[in-house]
Amino acid sequence: MIDIxxxxxxxxxxxxxxxxxxxSIESKELFFIKQELDMNRTKTVTKYHLxxxxxxEEDGEKYRGSANTLISPTxxxxxxxxxxxxxxxxxxxxxxxxxxxxxxxxxxxxxxTSNLAxxxxxxxxxxxxxxxxxxxxxxxxxxxxxxxxxEKHSVRIVNSNSLDVSYIKSKGLLELVAQSNLGSEExxxxxxxxxxxxxxxxxxxxxxxxxxxxxxxxxxxxIPTQKELPIIxxxxxxxxxxxxxxxxxxxxxxxxxxxxxxxxxxxxxxEIVGDKISLTIIPNLYNSSESAPFDSDGYTLKDTxxxxxxxxxxxxAPLRYGTYLDCDITGSVSNFEVKAGYKPVSELKKEPYLExxxxxxxxxxxxxxxxxxxxRLGIWFDGKNYxxxxxxxxxxxxxxxxxxxxxxxxxKQINNYxxxxxxxxxxxxxxxx
Amino acid sequence: xxxxxxxxxxxxxxEDLVLLKNRLQEKYSYVSILAVDSRGKKYSxxxxxxxxxxxxxxxxxxxxxxxxxxxxxxxxxxxFNKNLISxxxxxxxxxxxKDLNRIKDEGINTINYPVINEEKIEKEFIDEVKILPExxxxxxxxxxxxxxxxxxMKRSDILVDFRAIYEEYHxxxxxxxxxxxxxxxxxxxxxxxxxxxxxGNNTQYSFEPFSGLKGAELLDEMESKxxxxxxxxxxxxxxxxxxxxxxxxxxxxxxxGLIAHEAFGHGVEMxxxxxxxxxxxxxxxxxxxxxxxxxxxGATAARxxxxxxxxxxxxxxxxxxIIENGILKKGMNDIxxxxxxxxxxxxxxxxxxxxxxxxxxxxxxFFSGGKDKLDDMIKSIKKGYLLEDxxxxxxxxxxxxxxxxxxxxxxxxxxxxxxxxIAPVIITGYVPDLLKSISMVSEEIELSxxxxxxxxxxxxxxxxxxxxxxxxxxxxx
Numbered sequence: 001m002i003d004i005x006x007x008x009x010x011x012x013x014x015x016x017x018x019x020x021x022x023x024s025i026e027s028k029e030l031f032f033i034k035q036e037l038d039m040n041r042t043k044t045v046t047k048y049h050l051x052x053x054x055x056x057e058e059d060g061e062k063y064r065g066s067a068n069t070l071i072s073p074t075x076x077x078x079x080x081x082x083x084x085x086x087x088x089x090x091x092x093x094x095x096x097x098x099x100x101x102x103x104x105x106x107x108x109x110x111x112x113t114s115n116l117a118x119x120x121x122x123x124x125x126x127x128x129x130x131x132x133x134x135x136x137x138x139x140x141x142x143x144x145x146x147x148x149x150x151e152k153h154s155v156r157i158v159n160s161n162s163l164d165v166s167y168i169k170s171k172g173l174l175e176l177v178a179q180s181n182l183g184s185e186e187x188x189x190x191x192x193x194x195x196x197x198x199x200x201x202x203x204x205x206x207x208x209x210x211x212x213x214x215x216x217x218x219x220x221x222x223i224p225t226q227k228e229l230p231i232i233x234x235x236x237x238x239x240x241x242x243x244x245x246x247x248x249x250x251x252x253x254x255x256x257x258x259x260x261x262x263x264x265x266x267x268x269x270x271e272i273v274g275d276k277i278s279l280t281i282i283p284n285l286y287n288s289s290e291s292a293p294f295d296s297d298g299y300t301l302k303d304t305x306x307x308x309x310x311x312x313x314x315x316x317a318p319l320r321y322g323t324y325l326d327c328d329i330t331g332s333v334s335n336f337e338v339k340a341g342y343k344p345v346s347e348l349k350k351e352p353y354l355e356x357x358x359x360x361x362x363x364x365x366x367x368x369x370x371x372x373x374x375x376r377l378g379i380w381f382d383g384k385n386y387x388x389x390x391x392x393x394x395x396x397x398x399x400x401x402x403x404x405x406x407x408x409x410x411x412k413q414i415n416n417y418x419x420x421x422x423x424x425x426x427x428x429x430x431x432x433x
Numbered sequence: 434x435x436x437x438x439x440x441x442x443x444x445x446x447x448e449d450l451v452l453l454k455n456r457l458q459e460k461y462s463y464v465s466i467l468a469v470d471s472r473g474k475k476y477s478x479x480x481x482x483x484x485x486x487x488x489x490x491x492x493x494x495x496x497x498x499x500x501x502x503x504x505x506x507x508x509x510x511x512x513f514n515k516n517l518i519s520x521x522x523x524x525x526x527x528x529x530x531k532d533l534n535r536i537k538d539e540g541i542n543t544i545n546y547p548v549i550n551e552e553k554i555e556k557e558f559i560d561e562v563k564i565l566p567e568x569x570x571x572x573x574x575x576x577x578x579x580x581x582x583x584x585x586m587k588r589s590d591i592l593v594d595f596r597a598i599y600e601e602y603h604x605x606x607x608x609x610x611x612x613x614x615x616x617x618x619x620x621x622x623x624x625x626x627x628x629x630x631x632x633g634n635n636t637q638y639s640f641e642p643f644s645g646l647k648g649a650e651l652l653d654e655m656e657s658k659x660x661x662x663x664x665x666x667x668x669x670x671x672x673x674x675x676x677x678x679x680x681x682x683x684x685x686x687x688x689x690g691l692i693a694h695e696a697f698g699h700g701v702e703m704x705x706x707x708x709x710x711x712x713x714x715x716x717x718x719x720x721x722x723x724x725x726x727x728x729x730x731g732a733t734a735a736r737x738x739x740x741x742x743x744x745x746x747x748x749x750x751x752x753x754x755i756i757e758n759g760i761l762k763k764g765m766n767d768i769x770x771x772x773x774x775x776x777x778x779x780x781x782x783x784x785x786x787x788x789x790x791x792x793x794x795x796x797x798x799f800f801s802g803g804k805d806k807l808d809d810m811i812k813s814i815k816k817g818y819l820l821e822d823x824x825x826x827x828x829x830x831x832x833x834x835x836x837x838x839x840x841x842x843x844x845x846x847x848x849x850x851x852x853x854x855i856a857p858v859i860i861t862g863y864v865p866d867l868l869k870s871i872s873m874v875s876e877e878i879e880l881s882x883x884x885x886x887x888x889x890x891x892x893x894x895x896x897x898x899x900x901x902x903x904x905x906x907x908x909x910x
Binding site: 028029030031033035036037038039040041042043044045046047066067068069070072073074086089090091092093094095096097122123125126129130144145173175177179185186187188190192225255256257258269270360361363365367368369370372373374376391392393394395397399429430431432433 | 442479480481482483484485486487491493494504505506507508509510511512513514524527528531532533535536538539541542543544570571572575576593594629634635636637638674677678707708709710769788790824825826827829831832834836838857859861889890891908909910
């Protein structure tokens with residue numbers, strides 16, 4: 001199909017350039033209720049994402065229009081030709097400042113070395129099943145349901161600059177719902193685990209931790225509304241909180257005016273008395289489902305420091321927006337690592353706090369910096385006693401909370417994030433349950 | 434009005450799909466094939482750039498479901514012609530036999546399901562819209578959106594950006610199985626106006642949604658709402674966080690819809706009953722809300738983005754009265770959950786795409802209208818808030834917790850709006866407490882279908898939500 005597309009594209013003299021992303025996905029999926037199989041699925045799809053570029057000039061300024069369209073493998077040449085024509089027509093109305101497309105100098109620097117991508121999924125399915133259920137052994141606190149998705153992605157990117165790069169990666173997703181009947185009422189907790197390798201120990205540990213937390217949730221109490229109590233985030237909410245910095249380091253958001261980050265200036269305008277953020281993007285992070293050697297432009301990716309002790313050193317800059325901002329191009333990278341803090345969590349937990357272990361849905365609104373959510377499991381410490389709590393909610397704003405933020409020395413990886421396991425924040429509102 | 438056209442590709446390929454189904458039926462006692470050819474375009478304009486692309490939800494492919502002897506297996510694919518029938522059958526055999534045997538060898542049991550027993554149905558639904566998408570060319574649409582952006586930016590200095598986004602989606606599906614031969618084609622459109630404003634360190638945004646089973650006529654609705662978006666951004670920039678506590682609240686139709694959808698709708702998705710994850714299963718035919726409350730869900734309950742003839746399992750859509758006079762009457766289900774629970778199927782089996790599994794999902798979900806007037810509702814409040822719009826919500830079918838984030842609230846003291854704005858507003862609490870406290874319900878209902886609904890954090894499907902203004906007691910923070 002790529003050869004047909006290339007032929008038809010080269011025959012169309014209305015185009016200034018083009019890019020094709022061929023993506024083939026094979027998957028196997030299992031759906032369990034408790035430890036019984038409810039359904040199984042497989043998938044084989046191939047798609048072609050075509051981008052057409054059309055350049056024009058107005059008042060001496062160069063512009064580049066583009067149109068993205070999906071080509072199905074069932075399409076014949078006549079249909080594809082029409083799609084190309086329609087896209088070229090549409091692109092002529094899309095007036096954006098000119099930018100380059102990736103050139104053929106893109107070379108692979110690192111390739112994800114995933115055992116899962118090399119495996120026969122039929123053969124590894126039993127290993128994953130064993131790993132999921134190994135720690136599911138308690139009659140009172142157990143896995144209510146689970147869903148396993150294993151995908152193999154074969155990606156090839158070609159463009160009119162003679163770029164031709166390809167890679168194979170794997171993506172795994174495990175959705176878990178754990179339930180506990182220990183308390184007066186049945187309770188549950190929910191988790192999505194993403195991965196890219198055959199790290200069965202990681203799966204076992206995630207399941208065990210979720211079941212243990214659900215057991216804890218079954219014996220929670222309520223707390224009153226209060227202020228002036230520090231919050232300690234742990235788990236997914238740490239990643240969600242720190243994604244604020246990804247949004248505000250993104251070159252597109254700087255170009256759009258959403259972010260006011262400037263190179264060699266602090267990411268926060270106010271003075272920080274607590275820990276400052278050092279953040280690096282890493283294209284190849286072990287066991288991350290987001291690892292890839294190239295971005296969707298076909299640009300070769302490499303590790304890059306984005307923030308260093310709170311100072312912006314680089315934007316996360318794909319080719320187009322990096323060109324607009326005249327900054328170093330990093331390409332689009334989803335994996336990020338945040339440098340750990342200096343204090344162990346035991347020190348962060350010396351004074352009274354509320355630790356949020358699991359939220360219904362932690363929300364960080366990156367434009368305003370507002371964050372919060374309802375806590376499904378937390379630990380409340382008043383300086384002497386501990387209480388497991390549930391049903392309260394927190395709201396805060398990063399512009400106030402980040403001024404005196406503490407990152408733990410301990411680190412953890414959650415799919416595409418690696419960094420502090422805990423963050424201690426102040427200036428948070430707590431609404432009691 | 435102009436008639437929408439069923440995908441010519443699906444019409445062409447149907448005979449070969451029937452051939453494939455018949456071949457599979459030689460081995461499998463139940464076979465269904467869902468074929469999808471859905472096209473859409475997304476037009477995005479903002480201050481400094483324009484984007485045009487196929488809708489992210491455009492799809493073209495097939496999903497086959499077979500009865501494997503104990504339950505069901507599925508295979509999704511997107512490349513098919515008559516010559517590939519044997520290959521496809523081999524893929525199905527790998528899924529329904531080889532993979533299953535490998536799993537059974539490890540001692541894993543499979544859940545038993547009966548074979549789907551269908552009545553014979555042959556039906557087609559072809560919808561109509563005022564203006565077909567192709568009647569207005571791409572350039573004209575983009576120019577209209579660019580004009581809205583320029584107009585928005587001119588109206589206020591506080592704006593960092595003003596965006597106009599329009600998406601049109603032409604859906605075509607056919608479903609063939611042992612006894613069913615169904616086809617449908619309709620168009621929905623979505624649009625947004627989004628304003629982003631800044632004052633000092635404070636950046637806020639607001640948006641106005643537009644949606645419906647409509648074509649390009651949706652574009653005509655947008656201009657009149659530019660000022661509303663900008664006014665709301667200004668309000669948000671002056672907002673303070675709320676003092677956490679329990680208050681009398683009035684929820685506008687958008688927020689009522691969030692409550693109907695998140696707090697209650699997800700809780701009566703009956704695949705959760707099968708998994709013993711739904712508290713609602715214990716409350717059938719019991720009071721769960723005040724007697725002023727009625728709630729619907731269904732593909733035929735309203736004419737909005739999730740209205741259709743049949744769901745993704747070939748079940749004809751219905752209108753389910755979930756709550757009637759405060760009593761929980763019915764849940765909604767997919768065909769496999771319906772069989773397990775021995776209830777009538779409601780036509781709520783939906784897939785994110787042909788690549789994904791079908792789950793019980795909502796369609797058009799809303800509280801019924803009442804008899805009260807908004808002015809009277811405001812006058813009745815001593816200290817509370819009029820809460821408007823929302824940014825997110827999360828379900829809790831097991832414990833009936835609510836988590837919703839309202840965009841903002843307007844303070845009411847002694848029956849009058851004071852002008853003070855609170856934002857953001859997290860609503861939490863126990864669903865029956867909130868629903869039982871509903872004491873006033875306005876007449877008019879509004880629905881909106883611009884968002885996507887997730888099951889947990891995945892499987893995104895199109896739904897609409899809404900309702901009237903409702904007055905209740907709610908916990909906010």
